[in-house]
Amino acid sequence: MKFKLILAVSLLLGLGGAVRAQDTQAAPAPQPATPAPQYTEPQLVEEFGWFMAKRVGIAELGFDKQQIDALVKGIVAAAEGKDTPYELEKIGPAMDEFMQRKQTAYMSKLKQQGEAETATFFAEVKKKPGVVVLPSGLVYEIEQQGEGPTPKPTDTVKVHYTGKLVNGTTFDSSVQRGEPVEFQLDQVIPGWTEGLQKISKGGKIKLYIPPQLGYGDEGRPQIPPASTLVFDVELLEIKPAAAAAATEAPAPAPAK
Structure with a gap:
């Protein structure tokens, strides 16, 4: 069953x-031999x-x-x-x-x-100088604006990010993996789609994303239901929709 x-x-x-x-742990430095525990x-x-x-x-x-x-x-x-x-x-x-x-x-x-934590958390966050509260419920803080145009929802962006719960637990981080991620901006959670349109290439932003703009009541592995998410995001590159489509388009067939 x-x-x-x-x-x-x-x-x-x-x-x-x-x-x-066990397989992925680095070999420890030699240590003085100690008796193995007996069970x-x-x-x-x-x-x-x-x-x-x-x-x-x-x-x-x-x-x-x-x-x-x-x-x-x-x-x-x-x-x-x-x-x-x-x-x-x-x-x-x-x-x-x-x-x-x-x-x-x-x-x-x-x-x-999660709902209780969210209410308490946002009550404090909204007191911070420099934070912006949007009608959708998204709260953000621009740490570095960047230069040039901001991305559109259909653009592809490359970012580095670290995601945490309100208790400070990191649940995901491209920074820790050492490899940025790339995606079309309207294909991710709403809090990202809305928030990343506020900065330009080279910009850095902190996103405070309530559950309805994140993973909702369902949650995800390592993310409990109704969790508020805190993301530190650096926007590394913007590929306009037309340019991204051209990059991904297959090569034309040879002429007959």
Whole structure:
């Protein structure tokens, strides 16, 4: 069923991520040898159980004590090789509905938290000197205007950016990756489309983007529902729509 599939996929992704992280870490400088920690098998299994539950997000589902006991009972039965005590085909739809309710309640809680954070955050940001508040709800602060024309929505722009949540957590950064990104301005979130039209090539702007101009109530990986986003953006290049189309156009066929 869906929950079982989520559990399996999450576990595999988590283990794969852990292996990849180990593969990409730089070799540490030689250190004096220290004794490796010794763990008992029960400790290792306990950690494995914690890892599975953490990756699946059990805590986020808000199970009460009775539900946690039932969950453990089911895990024990599966670990001992026992069959399900219920007919899976019959209980499956009810289980999916129950888990969906749990997930919906969790998302609703995150949305309420996001809305409260947004209200508090913008109340303070709007007090800052130099910020501009637009009717759409976008708030921005130009740090460097740049030179030349500003981009149109159909233009292609090349930028460097860093995106953060209001708590300061960085969720994405082309600067950290060391590679700018290029896109047509009207193909991104509305806060970017509107905000980047305020600066020219070489300009820098800080965008305070409310949820309705960002990723809304759905959120994205690393971005909770109803999150306000803070972007520091540097506009490196503007390609007018006609020039960008010409660059991407295929070469003409040879004359017959």
